[in-house]
Amino acid sequence: MTASTDTVTSDQTAKPGKRKAPLSEGARAERRLGWILCAPAVIVMIAVTAYPVGYAIYLSLERYNLELPQAVKFIGFSNYAAVLSSPYWWQALKVTLIITVFSVAISLVLGMLLALLMHRTLFGRGTVRTAALIPYGIVTVAAAYGWQYAWTPGQGYLSAAFNNSAPLTSEVKAIAVIILAEIWKTTPFMGLLLLAGLSLVSEDLQKAAKVDGATAWQRFTKITLPLMKPAILVALLFRTLDSFRIFDNIYILTDGANGTGSVSILGYDNLFNALNLGIGSAISILIFICVAIIAFVFIRLFGTAAPGTDIGKR
């Protein structure tokens, strides 16, 4: 942290002339170079996200079924009305929110424990980090098959450990299994982000509090947690939005059977089973709006600590 601030300052003082006179030849050239260097990245990002979203808005206002290409027609907001009045949408949204809330909350607590362990453990730190990176790095689909077979009665070790139960065939239990798979996969990422926040908490402050007679719990809640707030918020925001997009685990584990589909599964099914581009696009836009609301709420609630505003200050 300090090192980076130092370089930035020294860097800026190295060319004060350019800063004071923004319209000088050098500054103009620097501007141009900056834009040129950013252009390829910006073009690709816009071409792949902004343009399709705009196109999706347009498609969502049309009746457009790939099986009936002649019947394409502008129908206004009827697709939205159809989605919003459909129980499938609300069921998928409910499942997505349940999975998001539980998996993020539990992986926050476990991630914090993992971060404390990685920060404090006396030996084997590298081994623990390497082991923790495996769930983070493993292909979600590969891990999901592991979980599916583990919970299959007659062949899975977890099913055998729980009286040969078949949790993937009932709604609530299947959702619990999906949440478990998500937690296993995402806790390491949470732990690593929190570990980075933890290493910014000064050791001296902890020692001073210890001398003053604060218990370990008091030190954690009164010093560590408040100082880690920015790191926690960044981790929460990223994990919440990531979890809201859940697709791979559900696709492999249940494929949305028994009311376990997320909004992403609903969107996928609508495109590839119903071949309905209009409805599919309406679902896309509604999901996009949900994500925007979540991001907005985070940034509003947590103000300056949110990453978006942090960045503006740079």
Next chain:
Amino acid sequence: MAAVTTTPRQKAGWGTANFVVIALAMIPVLWLASLSFKTPAAVLDPSLIPSQWTLGNYSQILKTSQFIRPLINSIGIGLIATLIAVLFASMAAYAVARLRFPGKGVLIGMSLLIAMFPAIALVTPMFNIERSLGLFNTWPGLIIPYVAFGLPLGIYTLSAFFREIPWELEKAAKVDGATPFQAFTKVIAPLAAPGMVTTAILVFMFCWNEFLFAISFTSTIASRTAPASIAYFSGSSQFTVPTGPIAAAAVVITIPIIIFVVFFQRRIVAGLTSGAVKG
């Protein structure tokens, strides 16, 4: 922590905690590995150690183009997308870290938005766009979205790395008589290389892992990637679930991840955390 003497009890406590974490992380992976070595009969036995061992599952999947071709697709698409994403991201990150220009905040904000973007929202419109442009079921049809989603990760990680580079050294080298080209290749490039390697690993792991686009924008093994191909595996007859071959394929696509994690643990940790927290 340095001055604290450790008692055997503390040691045992941390040791147990370490062990629990390592076990929780490894058991699901070891289970998958064990399944991949089980004979079709032994698959029906839930024990973690196969009662009958076989390499048959591996020879079965490595014999068919249904898995080999997607594996080649995964490697090719992943490498090309990583190369392009790291190139574009380093240009942008250099500008963010070194230059003053209006619109820097917009670029960072845009990357952040895309990092949080719900991929499913793109699937329907992109499916239609790719069909009309002839990109559907081709390598570029996956490379382009992978570059776009790898870029935010790359810009974040690289601008954090680039900010740490002592750029004054470049000037010092020039004072000592180096040409700008020498100053770049001999001084700056070696300093920037570790950050770029780390970023490349993270972007490649993202491409390797991606599933939603891979099943949405492909229809045959001409461009289907390995994770997507596993979902289309079928058994030797329609009544057998190909558990063994699926487990073997899952293990094969996990091997590169384990290699990365074991050899580049420090770099991956540094890369993941530098962009997000130091930001």
